[in-house]
Amino acid sequence: MAASVSSLIGTDPRGEPRLPNGGPLGLLSRARLEQNRPADRRLNRFYRIGAGLMGLGLVVFGVLGITQKLGAFSTGDNTVWGMNTNGALSWLSVVVGLALGVAMLVGGNLASTFCLGLGVLFLLSGFVNLALIKTDANVLNFEISNVIFSYAAGLLLVFIGAYGRVAGRLPHDNPYWRARNPEVARDAERRDRIVERRRREISEEWRQADRHRERRWARDRRRRRVLPGRAARRAAREESTPRS
Structure with a gap:
């Protein structure tokens, strides 16, 4: 019984393996988006557009904060788009936005993986800064609106990065299904x-x-x-x- 259960681990209802022998890292190393395949082009375009739009939003948010000439770790009621900010958060937003812009230019697996990893970091940042709001360790001047934005941006980035690669019933022309x-x-x-x-x-x-x-x-x-x-x-x- 144990052997039969273990033999089914890693398969979907059709009996197809969900991941290759190398696990998630093996899937990332084997899946490649090819421009001569329509499905690969669609996924690559989605990753590029998603990373570009998120990066543009973060850059604009950071630039608007920088133009206010705020202190690096100020904790006043300086807001941009209804969210608190300071010099450190503004520059961090610009850097992350530019990194998303680079991912957009590269596209492919890098854009997908970067959006997925960055989305997880945004979600963790929301939880951590939620605990630090009323403490002296709140160096990024977070408030509830910032936490909500961090959750929303994290979920959106995770969706962008995971789109077309983590579902169990992917179409057979999908590059990640081919890698599996x-x-x-x-x-x-x-x-x-x-x-x-x-x-x-x-x-x-x-x-x-x-x-x-x-x-x-x-x-x-x-x-x-x-x-x-x-x-x-x-x-x-x-x-x-x-x-x-």
């Missing part, structure tokens, strides 16, 4: 190549048949133009020939 099921993916790619080659062969056969029909039609048309002239000349010769 390399043998099945290779068989599917082999079948796709065979089908594509056969499709090209059939298309070429049809083109050759079309060319043959066109040549035959052109030959018949030339014959139809030539034969009446020959018949007329033959009739003229017969009329000019004296009958005995």
Whole structure:
């Protein structure tokens, strides 16, 4: 019984392994987004746009705080977008936003993994700063609005980073499903190549048949133009020939 239960660990309801032998790190090292695949392009575009928008929001928030020329660790009621801020939080927001911009430019696995890891850090930051709000250790001048934003941004970043890679029933053209099921993916790619080659062969056969029909039609048309002239000349010769 124990053996049968252990054999099912790591599989989804269809019996397919959820992770490769190397575990999560093995999945990250084996999954690669390829630009020649439609599913990979869609995922890559989603990661880029998500990272770019989040990074832009953080940079704008940080710049607005910097322009107020606040103290590095001031704890006054200086707000931007309804959230408390100070010099340290403003510069930290700019740095994190620029890092998200770099992830957007790189795209692919890096953007997804960076958003996922950063989202977890935002969630942890919300819990930690919630405990530090009324203490002298609140160096980032957090208030409840900042904590709520940290939770919201963390959840959104986790969603962006995890989109299309952690579900148990991913489509078979998904790059992370291919990384989890390399043998099945290779068989599917082999079948796709065979089908594509056969499709090209059939298309070429049809083109050759079309060319043959066109040549035959052109030959018949030339014959139809030539034969009446020959018949007329033959009739003229017969009329000019004296009958005995």
